[in-house]
Amino acid sequence: MSAITSRLTAEAREELSEFLGKVNLHLLYKASVHGFSAEVFHAKCDGQGPTLTVGYRDSYHIFGGYTSEDFGTDENKVDDKAFLFQLDYRRKFAVRPGTVAVHNSPYHGPSFGSSLVFLASGRWITSSPDQSYCLDDHVSFKNSVCLEECEVYRVEELKAPWRKVNWKNSNLIKSIQSYKLYRNTVAKGRVLLVGPTGGGKSSFINSVNSVFRDVVTNRALVGGEAITGAKMYSTYSIRQRHGASPPLILCDTMGLAEGTESGMHIDDVINIVKGHVPKKYQFNTASPIQADTKGYIKSPTIAERIHCVVFVIDASKPTILSPAMEQKIRTIQSQIAELEIPQVVLLTKVDEACPLVGKDLENTYWSEHIEQKAREVQRKLNMISSCVFPVKNYWIDIVCDHLTDILILSALLQILRYVDDYLENLDD
Structure with a gap:
């Protein structure tokens, strides 16, 4: 089987690095290949540790969410490190401390409270106001949106470099x-x-x-x-x-x-x-x-x-x-x-x-x-x-x-x- 290709461009990765820091993104799930299915998502992504979910409404409107907690099929997660993002305007929406950041269920995909629910019904996401994330009226994933693509990445934190190099050295x-x-x-x-x-x-x-x-x-x-x-x-x-x-x-x-x-x-x-x-x-x-x-x-x-x-x-x-x-x-x-x-x-x-x-x-x-x-x-x-x-x-x-x-x-x-x-x- 040929390798599955990430849709994230180099520019998008650079923008995400502003939110995530220096990390490696390992593609776990790609809906257009594996299917727009909650069951398949859970089979590939549950228990993988920190993850980044990316939804593509089209080539311009790209948004999603990050959680440092495992996905699963039950038990809601409080995660003060979680956030939602919107790349078209380089916006990051923090989670409110102490609130439910991730709602796990076998009936849908990644669910960041009710603020952003992926694979709610096939390609469709749902979004409704809740108390979990600090959203405003200008987000591009309001209400229901049909996605072209959904990808989930395992976020692998890089440890300190094993040798220091000055990459900006011009001398x-x-x-x-x-x-x-x-x-x-x-x-x-x-x-x-x-x-x-x-x-x-x-x-x-x-x-x-x-x-x-x-x-x-x-x-x-x-x-x-x-x-x-x-x-x-x-x-x-x-x-x-x-x-x-x-x-x-x-x-x-x-x-x-x-x-x-x-x-x-x-x-x-x-x-x-x-x-x-x-x-x-x-x-x-x-x-x-x-x-x-x-x-x-x-x-x-x-x-x-x-x-x-x-x-x-x-x-x-x-x-x-x-x-x-x-x-x-x-x-x-x-x-x-x-x-x-x-x-x-x-x-x-x-x-x-x-x-x-x-x-x-x-x-x-x-x-x-x-x-x-x-x-x-x-x-x-x-x-x-x-x-x-x-x-x-x-x-x-x-x-x-x-x-x-x-x-x-x-x-x-x-x-x-x-x-x-x-x-x-x-x-x-």
């Missing part, structure tokens, strides 16, 4: 542009992106470039491995449309594969980290680069070595890492750790992983699902939580978006700081 780009690496040891920090094929390595490089150019770019060939069999080691300096360019070089490689017959060889990853692999080197999955290979850099400078390794992992997959992939990455990690090079994880496709985030990226750090994904990868790869960053790449978009930029820039700034830590540690 992140400047902070990265003006960043001075430790004692100018190198002009630019070199960051290697590693991860399973399709995880979003190349897309992240394009996304970073897009943020600084303020247009969506595609310098790194996305999907190139799957389409063309590309096996080249590529490096990308980030160009800024205006002002200084960030002091970073992002390095792209083949994706990792579970078996040994395809994908990046572990020894090649370590050779890149140590600075032995030249730019544009064509990898051979069967045989890693050797000291006598043409172009092999025998005595790499600090500038040619990698200063931070970033593992790029798709958060939208049900199993974030297969056992074989987890083992391969752990093997790479152990060798990188011996070189004392910092490691970071980027969790990509968070908008696909969680519908709440897909609706609004500001929900990224409010999402329990994304937090669970971050903790899962943290546990599997033995990382500290401050080294795991959820991001959304520019993949479908053709116009830059401020919230997408914030996630990317927040991760990038922290990566830059870890590069700086590594360079400072070389002095000790």
Whole structure:
């Protein structure tokens, strides 16, 4: 059965957030799909905790009610948190304290006293003055109204965000542009992106470039491995449309594969980290680069070595890492750790992983699902939580978006700081 679609528009949700605060709305009942039936409503909505009922007289006249109490088939409920609303004029009607806010009965749907009764008779609602809600003569649901649609949502309160982010920060780009690496040891920090094929390595490089150019770019060939069999080691300096360019070089490689017959060889990853692999080197999955290979850099400078390794992992997959992939990455990690090079994880496709985030990226750090994904990868790869960053790449978009930029820039700034830590540690 296909997913049931909510009729609430993004604008309507934003207006409702003024009444409800930051919550997730989970659709329980849609009358046009499930039937304009009190019996079906009770089967789907009773005992669900706080709910929001939304009635659509037409596309403009939208109204309803909220209660923090369970629906049922008996027992009236006093609920001082309940209210009625009318979206066309952004009006909220509070319940009178101590009065009956919800009247439960098997013979009708959501009933907010007698002020607003849904499914009183099929599509019809009824409304009559009572002592429960502070209504006036200008409400759009007076008397009897025939509805086009009725929806009931479970209201899921979001706990405090698991990481604080300033979504209005306009100084992140400047902070990265003006960043001075430790004692100018190198002009630019070199960051290697590693991860399973399709995880979003190349897309992240394009996304970073897009943020600084303020247009969506595609310098790194996305999907190139799957389409063309590309096996080249590529490096990308980030160009800024205006002002200084960030002091970073992002390095792209083949994706990792579970078996040994395809994908990046572990020894090649370590050779890149140590600075032995030249730019544009064509990898051979069967045989890693050797000291006598043409172009092999025998005595790499600090500038040619990698200063931070970033593992790029798709958060939208049900199993974030297969056992074989987890083992391969752990093997790479152990060798990188011996070189004392910092490691970071980027969790990509968070908008696909969680519908709440897909609706609004500001929900990224409010999402329990994304937090669970971050903790899962943290546990599997033995990382500290401050080294795991959820991001959304520019993949479908053709116009830059401020919230997408914030996630990317927040991760990038922290990566830059870890590069700086590594360079400072070389002095000790």
